[in-house]
Amino acid sequence: xxxxxxxxxxxxxxxxxxxxxxxxxxxxxxxxxxxxxxxxxxxxxxxxxxxxxxxxxxxxxxxxxxxxxxxxxxxxxxxxxxxxxxxxxxxxxxxxxxxxxxxxxxxxxxxxxxxxxxxxxxxxxxxxxxxxxxxxxxxxxxxxxxxxxxxxxxxxxxxxxxxxxxxxxxxxxxxxxxxxxxxxxxxxxxxxxxxxxxxxxxxxxxxxxxxxxxx
Amino acid sequence: xxxxxxxxxxxxxxxxxxxxxxxxxxxxxxxxxxxxxxxxxxxxxxxxxxxxxxxxxxxxxxxxxxxxxxxxxxxxxxxxxxxxxxxxxxxxxxxxxxxxxxxxxxxxxxxxxxxxxxxxxxxxxxxxxxxxxxxxxxxxxxxxxxxxxxxxxxxxxxxxxxxxxxxxxxxxxxxxxxxxxxxxxxxxxxxxxxxxxxxxxxxxxxxxxxxxxxx
DNA sequence: TTTATTTTCGACACGACGTTGATAATGCTC
DNA sequence: GAGCATTATCAACGTCGTGTCGAAAATAAA
Numbered sequence: 001x002x003x004x005x006x007x008x009x010x011x012x013x014x015x016x017x018x019x020x021x022x023x024x025x026x027x028x029x030x031x032x033x034x035x036x037x038x039x040x041x042x043x044x045x046x047x048x049x050x051x052x053x054x055x056x057x058x059x060x061x062x063x064x065x066x067x068x069x070x071x072x073x074x075x076x077x078x079x080x081x082x083x084x085x086x087x088x089x090x091x092x093x094x095x096x097x098x099x100x101x102x103x104x105x106x107x108x109x110x111x112x113x114x115x116x117x118x119x120x121x122x123x124x125x126x127x128x129x130x131x132x133x134x135x136x137x138x139x140x141x142x143x144x145x146x147x148x149x150x151x152x153x154x155x156x157x158x159x160x161x162x163x164x165x166x167x168x169x170x171x172x173x174x175x176x177x178x179x180x181x182x183x184x185x186x187x188x189x190x191x192x193x194x195x196x197x198x199x200x201x202x203x204x205x206x207x208x209x210x211x212x213x214x215x
Numbered sequence: 216x217x218x219x220x221x222x223x224x225x226x227x228x229x230x231x232x233x234x235x236x237x238x239x240x241x242x243x244x245x246x247x248x249x250x251x252x253x254x255x256x257x258x259x260x261x262x263x264x265x266x267x268x269x270x271x272x273x274x275x276x277x278x279x280x281x282x283x284x285x286x287x288x289x290x291x292x293x294x295x296x297x298x299x300x301x302x303x304x305x306x307x308x309x310x311x312x313x314x315x316x317x318x319x320x321x322x323x324x325x326x327x328x329x330x331x332x333x334x335x336x337x338x339x340x341x342x343x344x345x346x347x348x349x350x351x352x353x354x355x356x357x358x359x360x361x362x363x364x365x366x367x368x369x370x371x372x373x374x375x376x377x378x379x380x381x382x383x384x385x386x387x388x389x390x391x392x393x394x395x396x397x398x399x400x401x402x403x404x405x406x407x408x409x410x411x412x413x414x415x416x417x418x419x420x421x422x423x424x425x426x427x428x429x430x
Numbered sequence: 431t432t433t434a435t436t437t438t439c440g441a442c443a444c445g446a447c448g449t450t451g452a453t454a455a456t457g458c459t460c
Numbered sequence: 461g462a463g464c465a466t467t468a469t470c471a472a473c474g475t476c477g478t479g480t481c482g483a484a485a486a487t488a489a490a
Contacts, residue, residue: 018456039340124330169412172391177383177387179339199376203419271477272480273437
C-alpha cells in the first residue's frame with residue numbers, strides 16, 4: 001500500500017531515505033528541469049519518468065499526476081522565497097532598500113524558474129493539489145505583509161485601506177509582473193522595473209512619494 | 216478550400232451571412248457558455264461541437280483547435296471592454312469617480328465570464344492564437360493608459376516613473392485582482408475591493424492620497 | 431436544372447493517460 | 461546471510477480526446 005502524501009520525508013526525519021525516497025526526489029528534480037523548458041501541459045508523464053530514470057507506469061507509484069508532482073516541487077522550493085521578503089518585513093521605516101533587494105532576488109528566481117512558477121501561482125486552473133499549495137503560500141505571504149502594514153499603520157505611516165487587501169494587491173502585483181517579465185523578457189528594462197515596482201508597492205502602502213518620504 | 220481565418224465577417228461586409236457563418240457564430244456562442252462552466256482544458260471538442268449542433272469532426276471545418284475558438288471568442292468580445300475605461304481616460308483631473316465606475320463595470324463582467332477571461336488573459340500558456348489577441352488587447356489598454364498618464368504628467372499631477380511601466384502595472388493589477396475575485400469569490404468584499412483598487416491605481420499614478428488630492 | 435462550392439460526418443490512426451497484476455528488488459529480523 | 465514482508469518496477473491493456481481524410485449531402489451560383 002502506498003501511504004505517501006507526495007512529499008519526501010523531512011530532513012529531520014528519523015528514518016533513513018529509502019530507495020523510493022531517492023526516486024521521488026529525482027522525479028521532483030527532473031520536473032524542475034523539464035518544466036523549465038516547456039509548459040506543464042506539453043510535458044508528458046513519459047518524459048518526466050524518463051528523465052528520472054524510470055518507466056512511465058512507474059511514475060504513478062510516486063505521484064497521481066503531473067499536477068501532483070508540480071505541487072510537490074513547489075512545496076519543496078517554497079521555503080526559499082521566505083528569505084527574500086524577510087529582510088524587508090523586519091526593516092524599520094519604509095525600508096526601500098531592503099524591499100528593493102527582496103524584489104530583485106525574487107525576479108532573479110523567476111527568470112530561472114518562471115515557467116513553472118507561473119503555472120503554479122498564476123495559472124487559473126493548475127489542478128487541486130497545486131491550488132492547495134498556492135493558497136498556503138499566498139496566504140502566508142499576504143499575512144506577513146499585512147502584519148507589516150499594520151505595524152506601520154500604528155506608527156502613522158500608512159495611508160488607509162484594509163491592510164489585508166493592500167497586502168494582497170502588493171503580493172499579486174509582484175507575482176503578475178514577475179510572470180510577465182518571464183513571458184516577455186524583451187519588453188522590460190529590469191532595473192527600471194524593479195525600481196518602479198519598489199516605488200509602486202511603497203506608494204500603495206504609504207501613499208506618499210517614497211523618494212521624498214523615505215528620509 | 217477553407218479560406219477562413221477564424222472570424223465571422225464584419226457587420227459591414229458586403230456578403231450576406233452564409234450558413235457557415237451562422238455555425239461559426241453559434242460555435243463562438245457555445246464556447247462562451249461552455250467555457251463559463253469548466254476550464255478550457257476540461258471542455259472537449261465534442262462538447263463544444265455538440266453545443267453548437269454539429270458533429271465533433273465538423274468542428275475542424277471552422278476552427279483549428281479549442282484555443283483558436285477561444286481566441287475568436289475573445290476577439291469578438293474584446294470591444295466591449297473599451298467603454299469601461301473610455302470614461303476615465305477622457306476625464307479631467309484624477310477622475311476618481313469615473314475610474315471607479317469603470318473598474319466596477321469590469322469586475323461585473325469578470326464575475327460572469329471570469330473563467331475564460333482568466334484563461335485568455337492570465338493563463339501562462341493559452342496557445343499562440345490566444346497569445347496574439349491577448350497581446351493586442353493588453354498593448355492597446357496599456358497604451359491608452361500610458362497616454363492618460365503622460366497627459367497628467369505634463370500637468371504636473373503625476374509622481375514619476377515611466378508612464379508605460381506604470382500603465383502596465385495598473386492594467387496587470389486590475390486583471391489579476393479581477394481574476395482572483397472570480398477564483399475566490401468569498402474572499403472579497405467587492406465594494407471594498409473596488410474602492411481600494413481605485414485608490415491603489417490613483418496612488419500608483421499620482422502618488423498622493425487621492426482622497427485628499429482629488430479636490 | 432446543372433454545376434460549383436460549401437458543409438457535414440463517419441471512420442481511421444495516433445498519442446497520452448491511468449490501471450492492473452505479475453515480478454523483481456530492497457530492507458528488515460533473526 | 462537466509463527468510464520474509466514490504467517496497468518498487470514495468471509491460472500490457474483499455475480508454476479517451478485529438479486531428480485527418482475522403483466520400484456524401486446540403487447549399488449557393490449560374
